[in-house]
Amino acid sequence: MMNKVRIGDEVPNFMLFSSSDQEFSIKNYVGKKNIVLYFYPKDNTPGCIREACAFRDSYGIFKKMGAEVIGISSDNQEKHQEFVKKYDLPFILLSDNENKVRKKFGVPSTLGLIAGRVTYIIDKKGIVRHMFSSQFRPTKHIDEAKEVLKKLEDEQAT
DSSP states (O other): OOOOOOTTSBOOOOEEEETTSOEEEGGGTTTTOEEEEEEOSOTTSHHHHHHHHHHHHTHHHHHHTTEEEEEEESOOHHHHHHHHHHHTOOSEEEEOTTOHHHHHHTOOEETTTEEOOEEEEEOTTSBEEEEEEOSSOTTHHHHHHHHHHHHHHHHHHO
16 A cells, blocks of 8 residues: 655655665755655656756756755666766756655556656655646646745745
């Protein structure tokens, strides 16, 4: 049975390895930054390339908004390293080889075959503030993330 992370939930803790072979724990970011956590199907596939490059092209905006972008797929660190190098990706990619984190979040698959594409916006307190799921509109995830982060900025300013 999969858990399902919902809006208003505290982000579950997890530890995975990054493309640079470093241990990564989401709790190291809670309290410091807003987090754009996106699950995607597979490196070097058309939709995932478009999504990763759109996140790359907006990365400066995300940084100015006090957010860190983190991508997760089941690809191993070596594939992530190649993907990062090929597309000059400045953000963190994590390897969820056994799909444990994907299951922990309850990210669905499409037609039972393709790993789902879901983005979570997590505020500085570690609370999930927004979720967006769209397998076939990969660049819409970036627009959704920017809109929600803008709202969070406005809330935090008042």
